[in-house]
Amino acid sequence: MISNALAEDALAGLTAMQREAARQEGPVVVLAGAGTGKTKTLVAGVVDRIVRRGMPAHRILAVTFTNKAADEMRTRINAVLGLGAAPSWIGTFHGHGRRQLRADPEIAVLRPGFDICDAEDSRRIVKRLLQRAADDGAWEPGDADTFRARVRSVAQRIALMKDNLVLPDQAEAVLESQIARFGAKSDEDLMAWHTAALLYPPIRRRCGK
Secondary structure, three states, X not given: OOOOHHHHHHHOOOOHHHHHHHOOOOOOOOOOOOOXXXXXXXXXXXXXXXXXXXXXXXXXXXXXXXXXXXXXXXXXXXXXXXXXXXXXXXXXXXXXXXXXXHHOHHHHOOOOOOOOOOHHHHHHHHHHHHHHHHHOOOOOOOOHHHHHHHHHHHHHHHHHHHHOOOOHHHOOOOHHHXXXXXXXXXXXXXXXXXXXXXXXXXXXXXXXX
């Protein structure tokens, strides 16, 4: 049986405010600057819940911003409670989201085993699609610098639509509202927006679905 002294040990060395945060009931958000003891406070809170309150580790969700912080939390909790005692749901916002989508991909209309593309992957797909369109004579790519700028511009606008929760099949329908919201200072900008709306669906098919 784990001694309650471990919970007190985890709280030792905390400031009064950190200790209060660690002993809070219910969900807790710790907001503070770098180097102020956020991880130490969260570790103490997790240990306190498991040891003093008897909460099962699998019922605890701990979320942070970086993989480094999540690994540090896990290491410290295991050091206090024993190897493998840390909650399995310790990770980043993105990591937890990915894990949930892997378990239930259909809730986001994704196929099992879907791929996740980062910004560089998306730019590569945009580049391939634009190059194919240029090879088919659909548009004039210009010199290498112009082509690279077009790829970057289109990829950025697709990212903007994603950030604003625009689904691929909605892209063309909401195109004018997106242009009005974010602006287009030149014909090149307008072309980039229209191209982004056209390429967003096939990119989604290649990346994530």
